[in-house]
Amino acid sequence: MSASLVIDTSTSRTIVGLVKDEQIIWQGFHDGATDHGNAVALLAKQALAAGVNPDRVVVGMGPGPFTGLRVGISFARAFAAARNVPVIGICSLDAIVVDQGAYTVAIDARRKEIYWARYQHGVRVEGPAVNFPADVDGYIIDLYPNVLRLAQLSESQNVSEPFYLRRPDAVATADRPS
């Protein structure tokens, strides 16, 4: 018996849902690669208007473009702190639902690369990782994390840090060409 406020901002789509006892009470999304900051608050407000008080917050921890990803995580952690409920982090790729035995899912990582992970019977067997598309076999890229799946995964998974998979771009002064 639990109600989850579900948030994922690992893709260009801001996804918010409210799931109670395996049922989607409300879900909504907004597309826009730089809109997460605005969208997550508005969507969450709409989700709460459904009248169910969440007793946990479930949030996608990426991988995904960093700035948008951090918006969802920051918001989720703060909301959870305000309501004094736990926040549970999920690998966002795990929540992309594919009706196949073995498959690979991917999302755009920009810079001509993809974030990807490989699954067998819904269990991650490789990744998440970031590579050029040519280096990853037969992946599915046009799907988004699923609200219900995110909520379900929160029963068995809890990731505390975002999946960045890349170092920040910066060159130490000592290593710079003069």
Add this chain to the structure above:
Amino acid sequence: MRGPLVLGIETSCDETAIGIVAGRTLLANVIASSVDEHARFGGVVPEIASRAHLEAIQPALKQALSDAGVTLRDIDAVAVTAGPGLIGALLVGTSTAAGLALGLGRPIYAVNHLAAHISVDYLTHTNAIEPTIALLVSGGHSSLLKIDDITHSITKLGATMDDAAGEAFDKIARILDLGFPGGPAIDRIARDGNSSAIDFPRGLTTSGDWKTRPYDFSFSGLKTAVARYLENTPAYAKADVAASFQEAVVDVLLQKALAACKDSGIDHLVIAGGVAANSRLRALAEQRCERAKIALAIPEPALCTDNGAMVASLGALMVLSGRPASPLAFDASSSMPVEAISL
């Protein structure tokens, strides 16, 4: 009655900061800085700063609540820096603020970082200071402002045409091999130097400049002059260079700030922002303001650099003066103009 309990969040650059005020009383001011992680890059790396914010902000929040002896449920309003600053860094703060505001069912005040720097003075100086001239000097900004109402009406009189004052400190510290951030390093070594050893140029102070750009600043010529001096003077004395450079910056900042006071007939000056922690600026400002009979207010050094107390302070002033709250969803702005005090 202590006034509204306001939580302030600041993440515009490399400081993850949470402040809590009750009206004009400071209750907590927690700052987690990622400055050490940036030092080897010679400046703030946006992605490193943003990652550090996400890591530090919840612990900083807990610490601030504990320091203030309050719980989140006690908070009356949430204030947050909406800009200007690094967009990825700002978004960690604004998203946290929105999550708190929605979760608590409390209003949110999305405020301007620059106005907040000035408003922090209200926590230490209890007299009404408006109208006042404000000199705002930091690593990212150098402006002269006329403040008629800190919650409502700020007029920009002038600003830097090129580098911010703090940026000039950083760059000169780098060529003098003093490390990053440059402000404190130059301040320290300059104490052993002679500030009149080298006559470095004061930008935009020719008689023509005083007519056309009386309140604007320029530090790029000074930077070049220091670099040229170092090239031409192999046996230079580092402390003298630092002291003379610092004097040139401080002198021109105060010349223009006092001119703004005189021209506008306002006998009150607030100096705020990270560079306001500079000991020479503080000392010379006191001397010159006393001579010119101008009341001077400079926040204590710990409140000059980026902090959450200043954001909470501005938020509380907005609550007290009945200003409308911001919408729950707003766009953080890397280039928010100083006249926009809140969104």
